[in-house]
């Protein structure tokens with residue numbers, strides 16, 4: 269049985285990857301951090317008692333700041349594949365915590381690579397690199413585009429990228445960098461912009477929230493569907509030779525377009541008024557949901573400069589020619605379907621009937637190993 273170790277298993281990608289690998293018959297080990305509150309909401313539904321016969325899912329306490337524990341873990345588990353997804357992954361937060369981000373996102377990677385080297389095990393290694401590396405380089409961005417990082421997070425990921433290449437070249441480690449563009453899902457962290465928008469939309473419809481405050485709505489991103497991207501991580505480790513791949517959809521949209529798409533799907537037409545930090549969106553029409561909390565003319569979105577970044581990445585759009593040619597990969601879920609799926613789940617979570625066009629589209633595209641469960645919240649919603 270193939271054995272995988274995942275750092276960041278409690279995160280968006282880690283949780284989907286764990287489900288995906290379990291569906292392929294893997295034994296999956298995950299590193300989790302001790303926290304004073306539950307942080308396993310995304311993986312509770314796949315947890316099994318490690319004592320039960322045939323258990324294939326195991327969790328271990330550890331932290332990317334703790335080299336000794338990482339080395340012990342790798343030596344004891346002896347994974348065939350390691351997926352390093354753990355990181356302080358929020359770009360805006362990295363400006364507030366640059367040193368911590370450098371330590372966990374950057375040096376944390378070296379601790380793990382060193383743990384592999386010192387334990388002497390043979391393994392395949394996936395590094396969660398990021399399109400943030402491209403920063404100020406104009407789109408489309410590919411594996412050969414110069415890296416020009418624009419945040420402490422991106423600088424830390426740049427260091428981790430090169431350490432991965434160095435361990436591949438210096439120690440013959442089968443190590444791949446997946447340079448992944450933004451990918452989202454119903455399990456996306458609540459402070460990343462897409463999820464912030466879809467959650468706020470549901471809250472506005474139920475009257476729990478009056479307004480959504482955003483930062484730079486003209487930034488453009490290449491947004492894909494997270495479950496597809498974890499399949500790519502696995503695929504990279506299946507190749508004969510280790511290599512680095514850019515993974516995205518090849519399409520980009522602004523934050524403003526994402527907001528318009530999400531609100532329109534829930535039946536709310538928006539009109540944007542004003543400019544810069546004074547810009548706001550007011551309800552221009554209400555169709556599907558006859559919400560008692562909203563009426564035409566209501567302001568639902570405002571700009572809060574607090575969410576601006578000292579240095580912004582204006583435009584990311586992937587050139588995925590290499591992944592298409594070598595990995596025979598084509599993205600399946602469109603921006604429209606992704607947005608609808610996230611809205612569907614957040615509406616359902618808020619107890620509102622959802623159109624379910626997004627959920628249906630994903631199902632029809634074969635993501636059958638997951639139903640995007642986010643157990644903790646779903647249980648709260650169901651009043652268990």
Ligand code: NAP
Pocket residue numbers: 275276277278279280281282299300301303307330331332333352353354355356357358372396397398399447448449450451452457
């Ligand atoms: P995420 O939801 O923020 O998950 C991050 C994971 O890292 C969580 O499990 C978190 O644990 C863990 N972690 C944080 N600090 C840690 C520490 N000190 N020690 C051990 N674990 C720690 O991120 P994601 O969206 O799944 O992304 C996965 C990886 O891909 C990250 O490295 C991210 O930077 C990278 N990436 C993401 C995207 C994207 O668009 N999603 C694109 C390119 C690259 P807790 O749950 O305890 O906080």
Ligand code: GDD
Pocket residue numbers: 357358359360397398399400448449450451459460461462464481482483484485487488489523575576577580581584
């Ligand atoms: N988070 C957030 N909150 N972003 C906002 C907001 C807001 O209120 N308003 C506008 N934005 C803009 C940001 O300035 C940025 O240009 C864009 O929306 C996307 O922001 P995030 O969703 O926070 O993602 P990110 O692009 O900064 O970083 C994500 O993608 C990277 C890959 O390109 C993260 O997942 C990183 O870990 C990942 O490496």
